[in-house]
Amino acid sequence: MIAGQRRAHKYIWIGILVLLPMLMILAVKDLDFSAADASGTSTDLPVSVSLNGQSVSIQVNTPFKSTSSLVYEMLADGSKGAVLGQLEGRGTYDFPVSEATKGIYVVDPIKDVELLKMEF
Template sequence: MTSGQRKAHKYIWLLLAIAIPLVMIFAVKYLAVFSSKVTIEATVAGSKKASLKSFENDIVKTAVFESYIEIILKATLKNASSVVYEMDEKGNKTKVIGQITTAGIYEFNINNLPKGIIIYDDLKKVEITKFLF
């Protein structure tokens, strides 16, 4: 390698070291999957409004309120990429509500009441659970 090539090689790597993190930040900045609020503290009985609908199985407990959906994940899922989708009348997933990872309480804001929700693993293409409202 000549001295000119070494100099160009050094500047190209310095430019890449700056450009790649910036591109990653701008790429992840507007993803709706990471917009959920995770609340770990327990709520006192009666401190929240009564839910419109409530469902429970061995994996999750779901409560639907007027402006948000509360999902209580009982145990950490084996699927690392679990995403909560809105469901239409036919049972198809339509819109991403948010992502769930570890055990805890998740609250996702919603604009209108969906027909149901699906918890789905996007990597393995596996449906974990489904609730119809």
């Protein structure tokens, strides 16, 4: 190594030594380890839903057991609106929604069972 590279290595390792443990501690300091579920984050849920402006994003972490899962929009009065689309397995699904949409329903159309109801 030339002198410059030796110097760069020195600073990089000092940086790693200071920064990484700091980030790790900052990341976990707010966690409540006494709680039964220490992680409690979105990926533990079978489905996580987020509204991003004009579209709703549904992340399916654990697939539904139903043969078919349709997504309906929830209207302002809580009733089912139009079909937004279908969920098929793990992955992220984006569906366009209108401003009137208050939430979503996931329904098994064959057994006519409501699998999930979520308000934004």
